[in-house]
Amino acid sequence: MRALITNDDGIDSPGLAVLASAALEAGLEVVVAAPATQASGTSASVAAAGENGRVASERRSLPGLDVEAYAVAAHPGLISLIACRGGFGGKPDVVLSGVNLGANVGRAILHSGTVGAALTGHLNDVTSMAVSLDVGLDEPEPLWDKAGEVVRVVLPLLLEMPAASVLSVNVPNIADVRGLRWAELARFGTVQSRVDERDDGEVELVHVYAEESLVPGTDTALLAEGFATVTALRSVDRDVSSERALPAWPA
Template sequence: MRALITNDDGIDSPGLLTLAEAAVALGFEVLVAAPAQQASGTSASVAAVGDTGRVVSERRELLGLDVEAYAVAAHPGLISLIACHGGFGGKPDVVLSGVNLGANVGRAVLHSGTVGAALTAQVNDVSSLAVSLDVGLDGPEPLWHKAGEVVRVVLPLLEDMPAATVLSLNVPNIVDVQGLRWAELARFGTVQSRVDEVDEHEVELVAVYAEDSPAPGTDAALLGEGYATLTALLSVERTTSVERPLPAWPA
């Protein structure tokens, strides 16, 4: 199994190394291609950095890991797209994105570059896993190794699932993880954006903790209880037909 490892925190993130190490330990053939710079919040953007229309990459070395690695001047969604179309040495069997610094829970996963890379793989018929570690805004030191332990448990599950499955895994930043649970998306994430008006022509986005308690059984609630959570994200191909009369057109 060939795995592309990417993220949205950039090529120098310890979480990226953690995810690559977990894949190598499970026998995956690993290629790392991650943004040269921080790319959080880019969702599934396929924009490259710069205006030449070309995607530039630079060979890098990952500390203590003998794998091919590249810093790419692009967002993770574009990196995933390029890989799924045969770039970076051939199409991967799976795309692994993360480990993100901070949870990706609730409907806010729509904005995550970590999740965006996984969703981009899915629509290109490649299974994917987005991994995030629940480190808060002013949280303690990230326990990257704990995320790696959970990934080693989850990856064999992903291999056995249907093609183009996409899973989002969130791991609590605690030593004693209570277990692994399937979870629905919460209505909101644990952290939300608040818009503050600075002056007539300027606003500021401020990250704040959500005030409402998440519904029981959702990813945000279970994560807060110390569980690692798995959420299967639906494909854009799975749509719902609303059975009601349509207005006449053209009039």
């Protein structure tokens, strides 16, 4: 099986190498394609740098890994799309995105480039997984190897799931993770943006911890309790529960 490894933190992120290493240990054929620069918060954007409709990529090497790797002038959503259309040497069987520096939890995953790459794989009928490490605003030392341990446990489960399944995995940044739990999405997320100042022509945003109470069973609550969380996701879908009779038009 062939795996695309991508992220939104960029080609030089240690989390990318951790994810690629776990995929290799699982026996997957690995190709790495990640943004040349930081692309956090880009959701499933298919934007690319440049104005001529062509996407630039550069061959790179990852320390300690003998894999095909590319630094791409594009957001992770577009990288995933390109891969799923055979742009990096054949359509992958699985898209693995991460390991992200910081949790991607709650409905705020809508904004995550890490999750966006996985959901783009799902939309293109490729099984996918986003993996994030809960490193908070106070920036403690990231325990990348702990995230790798969790990936090695969850990856076989992912590969046994129905085609085009997609998982979001979050790992607490602690040495003694208590275990794995399926989790609901919290209402928003752990960190939120706040408008701090607004001047003529400029708005200042700051990131703060959410002040809402943690709801038991949600990803934010379980992470706070020391569990790694697994959430199965669906991408864009029709919501029939909101549908009502439409007005007659034209009359």
